[in-house]
Structure formats: structure tokens, C-alpha cells
Amino acid sequence: MTRKIRIIGVGLGAPRHVTGEAVEAMNEVDVFLVPDKGERKSELLDLRRALCAELIENDRWQLRTIADPERGPDSERDARQYREGVAAWHAARVSAYVDVIKALPPGATVGFLVWGDPAFYDSTIRMVDRIAERIDVEMRVIAGISAIQVLAAEHRIPLNAIGGPVHITTGRALIEQWRRDLGTVVVMLDGHLRCRELVAEHPDLQIYWGACVGMPQQALVAGRLGDVIDEITRVRRRVRDDLGWVMDVYALVPPE
Numbered sequence: 001m002t003r004k005i006r007i008i009g010v011g012l013g014a015p016r017h018v019t020g021e022a023v024e025a026m027n028e029v030d031v032f033l034v035p036d037k038g039e040r041k042s043e044l045l046d047l048r049r050a051l052c053a054e055l056i057e058n059d060r061w062q063l064r065t066i067a068d069p070e071r072g073p074d075s076e077r078d079a080r081q082y083r084e085g086v087a088a089w090h091a092a093r094v095s096a097y098v099d100v101i102k103a104l105p106p107g108a109t110v111g112f113l114v115w116g117d118p119a120f121y122d123s124t125i126r127m128v129d130r131i132a133e134r135i136d137v138e139m140r141v142i143a144g145i146s147a148i149q150v151l152a153a154e155h156r157i158p159l160n161a162i163g164g165p166v167h168i169t170t171g172r173a174l175i176e177q178w179r180r181d182l183g184t185v186v187v188m189l190d191g192h193l194r195c196r197e198l199v200a201e202h203p204d205l206q207i208y209w210g211a212c213v214g215m216p217q218q219a220l221v222a223g224r225l226g227d228v229i230d231e232i233t234r235v236r237r238r239v240r241d242d243l244g245w246v247m248d249v250y251a252l253v254p255p256e
Contacts, residue, residue: 002136003101004028004109007124009117009144012214013047015054017145023055025142029111031104033097036065043243048113066096090123094130101135115247117146121170121188147249148186150214155222157208159184159251174198178252185252193233195252199226207232209250211239225252 006025011017018026034048049063101110112124118141119125128139148168152159159166165183171190175197178185187195198205203226211219219239221232232250240246 001106002138003104005128005131005137005139006109006111007118007128007139007141008111008113009142009146010048010051010113010115011145012116012147012150012212013051014214015051017150017214018051018055019142019144022142022144025140026052026056026061026111026113027058028109029056029061030108032061032063032111032113033100034063034065034113035068035093044115044245051113064100066093066100068093086123090127090130094127094134097127098131098134101131114144115147117144119143120146120148120168145214147188147210147213147247151186151208151210151249151251154210154213154218154220155208155251157251157253159186161256171195180254183254186249187252188249190248190250193229193236195225195250196229196233198252199229203227204255206253206255207250208253209248211236211246211248212243213249217243 006029008022008025010022032048032052034045036045045065052061052063104110112128114122114124116122125141128137131137132139148159161183166186167177167182167184168186168188169177171187171192171194174185174187174190174194178198195205195207203224205225206223207225207228208222209220209228209232211217213220217239219235221228221235236246236248239248
């Protein structure tokens, strides 16, 4: 029996960010599977539930939580250990998802709601590919508005210089990869603000930073990296203390 799975990008938590195509896909879904990351991130679960309640026009949908497997201390791992830890975490998630999907009624459509766009630093597509190795699956992916797009819009900037490139990376890889000829560098998944390590040699970089972009809790800071890095650190800590979590993204732009 083929299982229909919809991977749906839902933007940054605001119903107005959800595209018409995404709304159509949400209305096809019977059961949404959501990892339960614990009490400190329960607001993210509540946001998904609120999106479904506002945008789905039927009453048959369910939101089913799956206890998220322990991932471990990523910050204490080198690159090899990090990859191995993530692989083990994904495998445990896949097994939990497979067990739930197999137990669903025949013909039920399964949905995954992905923050932003499923193409940017999210592993849902990879995990559904793994699910498809164990269950016959018909998968569709629906694009969403990403944090990268919202960051640029909220700061009212184009990301690229005229004819210039845009490089997207992670905080873990920033220092190793950064070069001026990369153009604008967009950094995601940087829990330690590694850009601080660029201040000594490149204080004139312009940084456009945002936490919880597109959400009511949004916080923005922009300016010369050497001037605003301490402010970003303070604001980031405040958002994390207030919410129990923080999702942030930033762009580094070389001076002209």
C-alpha cells in the first residue's frame, strides 16, 4: 500500500507566510507528525497547531507528536562526531515515524510541517527518503518562505551585490569558509555567533541579524560587525531567556 506524504514549508509561523499551494496541501493531510522537543519548545508545537486550526477547512486532521530522540551535545563534537550524531538521531526519528505511519488507517495522508522552506538546513526530505526505503511512499514537497528571505525583507536589503554571489553556510563552518570574494554570506544554525571571530580582522563587515524573523517575537539588529556584535549577543540572550529557545539567522556583507 502506497502512503502519501506531504512535506510542507510553512514559513516562519505566521499564517500570512503560508502559500496557497501549502494551504491546499495541508487540507489533503489526515495526520501531521511533529517531533516533541520538550516543554521548552512547546510553543513551536502550539504554533503548528494554530496554523492547522486556522488554515485547514475540514475537521478530520490530527496532529500527532513523536517524542524526539536524544541528539546529544553537538557543540562538543568535531565534524566527524557531529555527522555521526546527526545520522544516529535521524535513524531513530525515522524508526519512530515508520512505526506510526504503518499503524495509520489505509489511505491516510501524512504531513510534515517544516519551518521556512524544506530545502534550507532541514532534514525532513532526507528522513522521508529513508522512510521510503521501508514503506512504499508517494512524496510531494511544497516550498515555503524561508528565514533567509524574511531576513532580507525585514532589513530591506538585497542579499547580493550587482552580479555578485550569495553563499549560505552554518555557524560551524563559517570561519573555515569565509572569504571576501564569497560576497554576501548568510549564516544559519549559529548558536555561538561565530561571526565574533571575524571582528578582529574584518570589523567593517556589515551584519544584518534577526531572531524569530517573521514572528511576533522578532528582533533585528544591523550595523558594522565590530560595533553591534555585543548588542546582538545581548538581544539573542534576551530572546532565548524569554522563549526558552531562539532561531536566528544573519547576513555578512563586505563593505563596498
